[in-house]
Amino acid sequence: VSDADHFYLEIFAVILSTIVAFYCITRAYTLNEKFSLFVGIGFSTIAVIDLLHAVFSYLYVGNNQFLSYFIPQTWFAGRTFLGAMLVIAVAKYASKVEKQDKQQIEGEERHNDNINIPQAEHREEKLHGSLLLSLTVLAFLAISVVAMSFFTIFPGIVLPYSLARPYENPSLILFSIALFLFYKKRLYDTNDAFYKGILGALIIDVFGQIVMSFSSVNFHTAHNVAHILKDSGYFIIILSLAVSSIQYNKIANQREATIRLQYNKLKEMDKMKDEFINVAAHELRTPIQPIIGLSEILRSRIRNTTSGNGTNAENQEYVDVILRNGQRLGKLVEDVLDVTKIESQSLELRKEHFDLNDLIISIIDDIVAAEADSMVYGLPARRKDKNHVKINYRPHQLLVYADKNRLAQVISNLLNNALKFTSEGYVAVTTEKKIDRNSNKNGTIAIVNICDSGSGVDPEIMPRLFTKFSSKSFSGTGLGLYICKNIIEAHGGKIWAENNKDGKGATFSFTLPIDN
Template sequence: MVGVEIPSVDFFARYGNVYNIDSKFLVAYDRNFNYISTPRTNFLGTTLFSDEVQRFFNFNDIQNKYYQNVFDGRLFGGYAIYDFGTGERLNTGYSVSVDGKSKYFVFIITPTASVYSDIDETLSAERSKFFLLIAGITAAIVILVLFLVKLNSILNEQIKRRTKDLEESNKRLKIANEQLNIHDRMQKEFINIAAHELRTPTQAISGNLELIKMNYVPSIFQTSSSGQIGIRGELERLVKDEDRLHDYSYALVSTYRNAQRLEKLVNDILDTSRIESNRLELHKESFNLNEKIQNVIKDIHNKPNLSPHHDNSSTPIDIIFELQEDPITVSADKVRIFEVLSNLINNALKFSNGKPITISAKRFQKNEIGSIKSNHNNELIDTENTREDKDEKMVVVVSVRDRGKGIDSDILPRLFTKFTTKSDQGTGLGLYIAKSIIVAHGGNIWAENNKDGKGATFYFTVPLTK
């Protein structure tokens, strides 16, 4: 390539020149080690190992050894790093073969600063990529952690909600179980009470009839014609003997009284069943409540089995009806109101200790009921419907007051619940039924011990006819 033109300006613009420490350039030699291409044109045709060239490169041993190894074919490629006074360079050389023989040698000289800069840029780029990767991974981890925290929070909330629901369910189950136990206990109590209440009048009826059969009118139990004829003679003999006639009359009255007791027990059981199944029916009509109270009092006085005497005393207990307003017209079920009045008055008679019973009925506005209660005793037993509507609806308040020993504090809070009684007789259903009837009419019922410590007073309200 001797005589070939020096590389163009564009070439050196690309590769720079040997004088610029920051530039890269290319040098070529022939097989005699003469320059055939170099940015330093005064070296063209001159051998690398001439004094002129060596002085320029300061007789650099590293450079000379590397060039010699490439020229001799001991190295193909490789590199050498050296500084001949103008800055450190990286030299890489290759032989160019023609017909299998090395004809030319090409060397690329690159400033190490440029290499280091490229390395730094590469490292910086890789470092940036690495940091971006780390940042991405970190961000992903943060997002994952936040997601896990959120998921954990959601799961905790769900667990808390499920736990709360489970606790509520357990509470409801516990309450239901307690209610079932209470119901079971009440059923057993009712069965025991009902069995006792059924057995007592049944035995009395059976005993009285057996006594009549054996001692007084045995023929009455015979179905034959001879038995019918014998009845007249036995009755004639019975009438002539006053003592036997008295005992016979007592047996009949006792039988009647116990039969009524059985009837009341059966009716109470039926009413309780209707109330429990929400089948209590009312047949309302307008009537004067004062007349109904007076009819109940008359009925009690006229019944031999419920004669208003205390401890079988011959002295009747006074039942005083304080007539304050007349008429007092209500729209209600006559039979059911009669039943409530009878129950309350008979209870008062039972615990009156022979002292008078006082009954009253008076009109009030519905929103005045609360003040009526507060003006009496604080220990009031009320029904579930004790709403004090602030309207102008009128009601009648009926009170039944006795002068007995009062209501036992043990049963005062549950006075109107089923099977509540301190008496040796009765099922404890009467006040429960009375409450249910009054509530069904839209009224209230409650009770209190009298302030003077003598007896108790029961109250109930019924809406007046508009």
């Protein structure tokens, strides 16, 4: 092999090491793996050293004195750097590769709910610091050995003995240490082909250094065989990276298929759940209606019957319990049906033009009538001062285009919630009409505010107040506000809540677009 052939062998090594570096760095970025990152950065440096070795060997081909020490010393520099890099990579960054790869490749997933995030962040920072230190050491080593290659460090660097280049032993020792650590940590057990490629390259590098140590003349058999072995080691790593990439793509496709299958199963189960709830709710509603209706008739008859022994009063109390719980169960069934419609996107709105003021007054009247025995409310032009809570509302005409029944459901729910959590004080309802500055159309909107002086909203619940089952109360399902939110949003409006600034009570508000 001539000096030109040696140049091509080294250029081929530069190309191969560059491919290894690119592949490893890409792999590190994809898998967030420090081992691949370290190896990739190391091989990028190796590519530079090999390029330097090839170019200067070719440029000074006639300068035998310079080449007599430059070629052996740059070979020594590259091999020493590669050996040191692999020792550090295997020793520091491959300690947990086996467990990680088995979980990734075999699909074994373990979830730990007790992760201490601050400690994990501390370990990550420590790992980054360790990586930076290792790279700094390698950079210093690379610069040092390359710089020394340009000077006659060892005048008689090639000896006239069978072991012509004993200074190859440090590199041989480094490769052997890396190979020992590789076996000690049982990295050959990993199912990732990349680590098997590293193992193969280490074995080849050990033999390559042994062969090179017997090279007494540049470009002769031992010298050239060592170069071919070096290129072969690089090529094996590239093949292993390609196989590893295929493995991970296959695993990713399998996991994607599994996720898709599980998603379809969950979707089907969710559909079956909705259908079951829908059927169950309809079946429950059928017997509830006569229970409520007959209880009301029975209560009316008991009230119209006089008795001096108190039996009627006791019977009326029992009937009231039946009626109250029947109504509560009926409300729950209706809520469940509404949630089913919302989640199946089958909630229909029957819009019409009406005066929002009339709707609010009628709802207040209904609440007053229903709660007259336990509470007294102050109303415009109608005041019954028997109670500790008043509903204040100043009516004014406000025409809207919306589903009247659904809006009544929202306002009734918000009013009942306000009264439920207000033991004394007031519940104030206000409405206003204004231009929506946040909208691109600058349309007119109606704003309804329901403010109370009750206990307010628990700050812990506030972020998820309008989600399902957000209530902490045993007397509520947490579905009402979720339904309200979806009804208002179906109208193109918004709903929100906030605790009052004086620390007493909360204010629930919603907006509705007004059809001019």
